[in-house]
Amino acid sequence: xxxxxxxWSVRILVLTSVGLCIGFDFIRLFESNEPSHxxxxxxxxDGWLTYAVVPDRGLFLKFDHFPAGDAGYAQNIYFRAVYDLxxxxxxxxxxxKKISNGDELLTExxxxxxxxxxxxxxxxxxxxxxxxxRDLPVVSGxxxxxx
Amino acid sequence: xxxxxxxxxxxxxxxAVAAGLAREASRLEVAxxxxxxxxxxxxxxxxxxxxxxxxxxxxxxxAIAAVFAAxxxxxxxxxxxxxxxxxxxxxxxxxxxxxxxxxxxxxxMAVAIDALLYPVIEWDAFxxxxxxxxxxxxxxxxxxxxxFTNLSLSYSHLRYPLLxxxxxxxxxxxTGRLDDLGKTVALLFYPGMELxxxxxxxxxxxxxxxxxxxxLLAGVEPLCRYGGSGTAEMAxxxxxxxxxxxxxxWRENRDRGFLVLAAIFSAWMAWTKNEGLAxxxxxxxxxxxxxxxARRRNSLLAGAIFVGIVxxxxxxxxxxxxxxxxxxxxYAGRLASPQIFSNLGRLGTILTGFGQELIDWEHWGLFWIIxxxxxxxxxxxxxxxxxxxxxxxxxxxxVAYMPAFLITNWNLEELMSxxxxxxxxxxxPAGAILIGALWPAWVGGTAGSxxxxxxxxxxx
Numbered sequence: 001x002x003x004x005x006x007x008w009s010v011r012i013l014v015l016t017s018v019g020l021c022i023g024f025d026f027i028r029l030f031e032s033n034e035p036s037h038x039x040x041x042x043x044x045x046d047g048w049l050t051y052a053v054v055p056d057r058g059l060f061l062k063f064d065h066f067p068a069g070d071a072g073y074a075q076n077i078y079f080r081a082v083y084d085l086x087x088x089x090x091x092x093x094x095x096x097k098k099i100s101n102g103d104e105l106l107t108e109x110x111x112x113x114x115x116x117x118x119x120x121x122x123x124x125x126x127x128x129x130x131x132x133x134r135d136l137p138v139v140s141g142x143x144x145x146x147x
Numbered sequence: 148x149x150x151x152x153x154x155x156x157x158x159x160x161x162x163a164v165a166a167g168l169a170r171e172a173s174r175l176e177v178a179x180x181x182x183x184x185x186x187x188x189x190x191x192x193x194x195x196x197x198x199x200x201x202x203x204x205x206x207x208x209x210a211i212a213a214v215f216a217a218x219x220x221x222x223x224x225x226x227x228x229x230x231x232x233x234x235x236x237x238x239x240x241x242x243x244x245x246x247x248x249x250x251x252x253x254x255x256m257a258v259a260i261d262a263l264l265y266p267v268i269e270w271d272a273f274x275x276x277x278x279x280x281x282x283x284x285x286x287x288x289x290x291x292x293x294x295f296t297n298l299s300l301s302y303s304h305l306r307y308p309l310l311x312x313x314x315x316x317x318x319x320x321x322t323g324r325l326d327d328l329g330k331t332v333a334l335l336f337y338p339g340m341e342l343x344x345x346x347x348x349x350x351x352x353x354x355x356x357x358x359x360x361x362x363l364l365a366g367v368e369p370l371c372r373y374g375g376s377g378t379a380e381m382a383x384x385x386x387x388x389x390x391x392x393x394x395x396x397w398r399e400n401r402d403r404g405f406l407v408l409a410a411i412f413s414a415w416m417a418w419t420k421n422e423g424l425a426x427x428x429x430x431x432x433x434x435x436x437x438x439x440x441a442r443r444r445n446s447l448l449a450g451a452i453f454v455g456i457v458x459x460x461x462x463x464x465x466x467x468x469x470x471x472x473x474x475x476x477x478y479a480g481r482l483a484s485p486q487i488f489s490n491l492g493r494l495g496t497i498l499t500g501f502g503q504e505l506i507d508w509e510h511w512g513l514f515w516i517i518x519x520x521x522x523x524x525x526x527x528x529x530x531x532x533x534x535x536x537x538x539x540x541x542x543x544x545x546v547a548y549m550p551a552f553l554i555t556n557w558n559l560e561e562l563m564s565x566x567x568x569x570x571x572x573x574x575x576p577a578g579a580i581l582i583g584a585l586w587p588a589w590v591g592g593t594a595g596s597x598x599x600x601x602x603x604x605x606x607x
Binding site: 017021035 | 270282302359362372474508509512514587589
């Protein structure tokens with residue numbers, strides 16, 4: 001009898017574990033739609049980045065008046081943009097500056113001048129700011145350098 | 148369509164190596180090993196070609212796969228399949244089989260949804276692995292692409308090894324597009340890992356234990372979340388599972404083929420992530436320390452062979468990455484510094500973090516609690532060399548990940564919160580095999596009874 005109770009207790013433990021895992025992952029996939037929301041957000045940014053770039057030329061990202069506390073947003077946008085546009089150059093700093101995270105990115109994010117950008121294969125500049133009302137980053141301007 | 152063809156070619160290529168070396172393996176074991184070996188062997192061949200100045204292309208992949216397919220046919224013709232040893236345990240209740248299959252099916256579905264339906268959205272995937280895949284798909288490694296010296300991209304870990312990106316690059320080459328299908332190789336790694344765990348436990352403790360352990364592992368949230376996301380986590384977990392299967396089989400029958408396979412899978416781990424080097428070293432230690440005193444000499448020799456194979460396969464990356472810039476993300480370099488001792492005060496925070504993650508039921512359900520509970524309740528069974536080996540592998544694995552937190556430049560709590568689930572995911576196959584091996588006879592295990600198989604750890 002006690003062996004039976006033990007046997008069922010162990011089985012219930014396993015079922016609980018499997019149920020918890022599948023339940024939480026089901027919520028991630030289908031209830032909170034986490035991947036779907038992320039995909040939509042990135043899809044928006046992918047579209048803006050593609051729109052801003054001249055074919056076969058690069059893009060410079062300028063993070064304007066970006067609060068240090070929002071460095072994570074800047075980091076995400078920069079990393080995503082590099083991935084999206086590769087092999088076209090995506091610059092936010094001089095190539096010799098080490099960028100490991102958003103803080104370093106914001107510190108080094110100085111505008112290098114139109115001619116320098118042209119020489120490095122870049123023909124457009126996207127300016128990004130934080131929208132204080134929505135607490136989200138927004139594209140505040142795109143400038144094509146032209147000839 | 149090219150994506151499906153590509154996946155089939157990877158499996159065919161893996162079969163030749165797995166079945167050729169593991170001559171005493173069952174069909175199940177060969178399937179597990181082939182699913183994980185294929186992508187790695189093709190990726191490795193493409194890296195070598197890329198180092199010679201040839202970037203991945205469809206024609207080359209077809210040619211490499213044709214060579215492996217020819218070898219596979221030869222292997223298949225001369226192969227004698229050993230039947231799985233029969234265990235005389237009570238049959239597994241059908242409702243239990245159904246529940247376990249549902250759990251395993253859900254895990255595969257979750258991974259497949261991420262791999263096939265969503266673009267690359269996981270932060271690490273687009274910042275590191277799939278970015279590198281694009282680099283490798285576009286440029287050969289010789290002459291060295293500008294990417295590897297571009298410090299503004301140092302966040303993508305310029306010195307990280309290239310096996311997983313090259314596997315994704317191979318998929319890009321097959322489809323002819325730099326699309327999101329680079330992630331689809333997870334459709335091989337995930338079932339390969341599950342089969343490896345199932346096969347390892349089945350030999351030790353029968354069908355019920357194997358099915359239960361596999362089901363417990365299948366649905367854990369980190370596997371479902373990262374499995375098909377395009378990061379390297381699924382690959383290193385699958386390679387680790389296969390290396391464990393091969394080490395256990397080698398310990399059981401001392402077949403050199405399994406030793407060589409264990410070493411090859413360990414080398415793939417090192418080629419996947421820097422953590423893989425630590426795991427390969429642990430595997431080597433366990434191999435060298437295997438067996439009784441009388442067999443110690445043989446075990447040491449086996450350990451030396453193991454290290455030699457890993458070193459030979461890893462050497463090209465050491466040579467290639469020698470002059471690449473080191474940034475403060477270079478963990479391997481910093482581990483040798485005295486900083487590791489000056490930061491010993493962090494150990495409490497690190498242990499607490501590991502403890503909290505192990506009992507986080509949103510991530511793991513009761514997976515690690517069941518593993519710990521069984522280890523305590525069935526502690527006498529650690530006298531069995533096979534079970535002791537699994538326990539040691541798991542314990543050393545968990546310990547090996549702690550030094551990185553001692554020397555990191557990142558905020559410790561922040562880093563632990565975003566990495567611990569993935570690090571424990573790597574160890575999860577060892578946890579699942581331990582659960583399966585310790586699964587008691589009174590709930591369907593066979594090892595505790597006289598019908599147990601492979602308990603001795605020695606050739607009969």
